[in-house]
Amino acid sequence: MRLISSLARSGLVLAILGCASAFATDKVTVAVTAIVEHPSLDAARAGIKKALGDAGYKEGETLNFEFESAQGQPATAAQIAQKFVGENPNVIVAIATPSAQAVVSATQDVPVVFTAVTDPVAAQIVKDRDHPGGNVTGISDFSPIGVHLDLIREILPSAVKIGVPFNPGESNSIALLKALKDLAPARGFEIVEAPATKSADVAGAAQSLVGKVDAIYLPTDNTIVSALETILAVGTENKLPVFAGETDTVARGAIASVGFDYFQVGVQTGEIVVRILKGEKPGDIPVRNASGTDLVVNAKAAAAMGVTVPQPVLDRAKRVIQ
Template sequence: MRLKSIFKSAIISTLMISSALQAKPAYVATTAIVEHPALDAVRDGIKQTLNDNGYTGDNLKFTYESAQGKPEIAAQIARKMVGDNPDIIVAIATPSAQATVSTNSSIPVVFSAVTDPIAAKLVPTLEKPGGNVTGLSDMANVKEHLELIKEFVPNLKAVGIPYNPGETNSVSMLAAIKVEAEKMGIKIVESAAPKSSDVMIAAKQLIGKVDAIYCPIDNTIISAVESVVKVGIDAQIPVFAGDTDTVARGAVAAVGYDYFDLGRQTGDIVVRILKGERPGSIDVKMAKGTNLFVNPKMAKKMGIKIPEAVLSRATKIIE
């Protein structure tokens, strides 16, 4: 009888341990280089997908930290997160992803809103990248962006682009824009802004040199895009953007991704890893779906009209 009692106690203890392990919440640590609507939407989309797949309440520990636009803080956050040993680290935008990947070679890392993950040295290849890293790229169709600007400005000769030369994603996008612009006979005028405080100066340097200003998917520029918008209004130069969230902040128009949906697409990858897949066996995904946002009020302030053909196909009109 005593042996039977001991055996029964052992079974109960095993079941209790198993139950405790099952009750352990999934721990997803999330970081972004800066807080602005597009990157915030990515974070929210990731969490929504986790919730939709049953990771919610006591079943999920979800943390978020912003690097406030500073790479050195991104590195500090990455080291802290590695020390916390979460199940997965999600890094939003190129600088945060680079900091996280360089700090860690074992904890699964899923990046999001990264324009060129190969140039950023996050993965060696997009197909089954190996190692502990995979994610989602938001490389934009820059040809489509230039074609949109040309609809507004038929005699378009030069487009000004403020950008941060220290952001790999921005440099990659600028290179892609130059290739398409040359084919279309459009001159690209660069203006560097290494810090958010430099954005207005960079925009002002484009006055008298360009017919339009294009703000790429550049975290430094987007975090201070209101400065570019002010220059556009004062100088009567229309401002366009590479992400649709910037239209509500003053850009005339943008064709681009819904970043909440991009977050949901990223969340699908996170769920796959939580369910047991290895990051290195999951192909890096390319963002899907595009929207067209327009802002008639800002178009008027910048001395330009929105073509009827653009209005008729707009996904959203910012009133």
């Protein structure tokens, strides 16, 4: 009887230890891909990880957090999407439009959350923002274009022509360019296009605007932002003011923008991922617009480009870079 009792106790202990071990190694996998690495998209990724951590998903303990960048190459984005789908993670997070398109094309089963996508309907990522259906939902970061144009008008009262470098192969850029063209005339602006299909073309696109425009506006275009320094150099050398569609670019040398804090955009995205990990279906979660807009001014960059920022603009800025 003692032997049987001892074996029973041993079996019970082993069973408990086995359950505890299984619980300890029970991790969720979140696979993240971005079309390219630059400060805004990197901040979004950090925000996603922060939201997961706040919800109790700790990397290395209860979370496998994978990341791969497509280095600006749509073909590579498609390869990463196929790889991640084959691994069958709990959720795939796609940062920026080209990566989101690649992942959505690769699976109708694995839950997908996109972020930093300007117009998910136009990009054919979802059919309906309020009722996305299927396995996809996410966060849109459509820029406040009218506010941006008003800001340029306030800083440059006499400006008429605004040059816009953009990648015609990025659907988000096409959507932003259309919004610019729709809203510019009422504010006395004319939009001058400067297409660049790859990062190596950006410098030439910026240079083509010299002498033709009064300012350059940079949309949230990943191709353009990945080659930002070349545009800023053109602006500084030619005293041609450069404005941006998001505030991280201002920190890097554009004059001003009203935009999202992309770390917070990432946090908002991560909160959706957590909802899915806890059992909600992506298709039942409406696509959200990113929340929060801040005015950031780079007074040092403005001076280098021959611009004096009006005091009222400086007074209401959340951050002024000197």
